Amino acid sequence: MSLHDIRVFMSQMTHEISSEYARLQARAREDPGTAGSQGEETWAQLLRRWVPSGYHVVPGGRIIDTDGNTSPQVDILILHPSYPPGLLGIKHYLASAVVAAFECKLTLTRAHIKKSAICAALLEDMMLREGRPPGEFFYGVLAHSHSWNQRSNPAYRVYQALWDYGEEFTKRPGQCIDALCIADLGAWLANMTVMQGEVELCHMGPLESLVKSFTPKEAHESSNTSPAPEPITRTIAHLLERMGDNQNGMDRVAGYLRKIGSIGTHVGAAKVFEGLSTKEIPSYAIDITDLMDSTETVD
Numbered sequence: 001m002s003l004h005d006i007r008v009f010m011s012q013m014t015h016e017i018s019s020e021y022a023r024l025q026a027r028a029r030e031d032p033g034t035a036g037s038q039g040e041e042t043w044a045q046l047l048r049r050w051v052p053s054g055y056h057v058v059p060g061g062r063i064i065d066t067d068g069n070t071s072p073q074v075d076i077l078i079l080h081p082s083y084p085p086g087l088l089g090i091k092h093y094l095a096s097a098v099v100a101a102f103e104c105k106l107t108l109t110r111a112h113i114k115k116s117a118i119c120a121a122l123l124e125d126m127m128l129r130e131g132r133p134p135g136e137f138f139y140g141v142l143a144h145s146h147s148w149n150q151r152s153n154p155a156y157r158v159y160q161a162l163w164d165y166g167e168e169f170t171k172r173p174g175q176c177i178d179a180l181c182i183a184d185l186g187a188w189l190a191n192m193t194v195m196q197g198e199v200e201l202c203h204m205g206p207l208e209s210l211v212k213s214f215t216p217k218e219a220h221e222s223s224n225t226s227p228a229p230e231p232i233t234r235t236i237a238h239l240l241e242r243m244g245d246n247q248n249g250m251d252r253v254a255g256y257l258r259k260i261g262s263i264g265t266h267v268g269a270a271k272v273f274e275g276l277s278t279k280e281i282p283s284y285a286i287d288i289t290d291l292m293d294s295t296e297t298v299d
Helices: 003-030 032-048 110-129 154-169 216-222 231-243 250-259 289-296
Strands: 056-064 074-079 092-094 098-108 138-146 179-182 186-195 198-204 271-273
Touching: 032 056, 032 074, 032 098, 032 231, 098 110, 098 231, 110 138, 110 154, 138 231, 154 179, 154 186, 154 198, 154 271, 179 231, 186 231, 231 250
Parallel strands: 056 092, 098 138, 138 179
Antiparallel strands: 056 074, 074 098, 179 186, 186 198, 198 271
16 A cells, blocks of 8 residues: 555545535434434544554443543543443443543534533543543544634634633643544644643644634635645544554554644644643643753754
8 A cells, every 4th residue: 555545545534524414414404313323423434444443433422430420422432442342332431441532513513612612621520530641531523514604714713612612611731622623624633732831732723723814715825835634634643643552553553644744734822721730731742841941052
């Protein structure tokens, strides 16, 4: 398999999601519940193509902790390979073994982003009470399309909602939405850096996310001439990077995808967290203190 073959495969994923959207929209007018379930299964099948076969990608359910507390309903969960097969049919999944959870929407709205920001904070708190490290759990939003008019610069509207609800509900770094992917628009991925105990959180997205006056055409013309990575490709690479370690090998796959440009160069404004203890800082946050110190000492 060549590099070209891999890129074609990734492009096909986006095409399949886009093609499915028109069919599901028509279906939604007749039977909204069925259309939503079919949309969720489309995303679940895509995730199954990428995570190692030992992981369980399951549709629909709630997360339950050791005290019996349950989460709101989530659309897709990724469970650790150690999850007991006998419990997979029970739609309450053990918090200690949930690796990631996703909300799925056919047409994303600002209200959906608000609900997801609230859920991200709630689920992170649940995981912390279970003794899991901050930010270990991955929470994402997957959408076929969006509700904004193209003239209103939808990418800017998405980022504005992420920022506004992040300010309102994200009180610690790990409580954020880790990835928001709109298949026909863009992907916003949570990126964290640490410097002297201060954490900066950015949702890195398309250039037009930060410039209200840009139209999508103008943003494309002002950006790098190389083609931008597909939103789904960026999201998958980010998920694998977060899930990856030396045992499951996903870190090597994620590293390869990054090297071939699957993450790309995007932009974001920083939300700053101060006065955190080391226990509150996610392990995947990149510490740039040493890097800055070495740069300053160069003549």
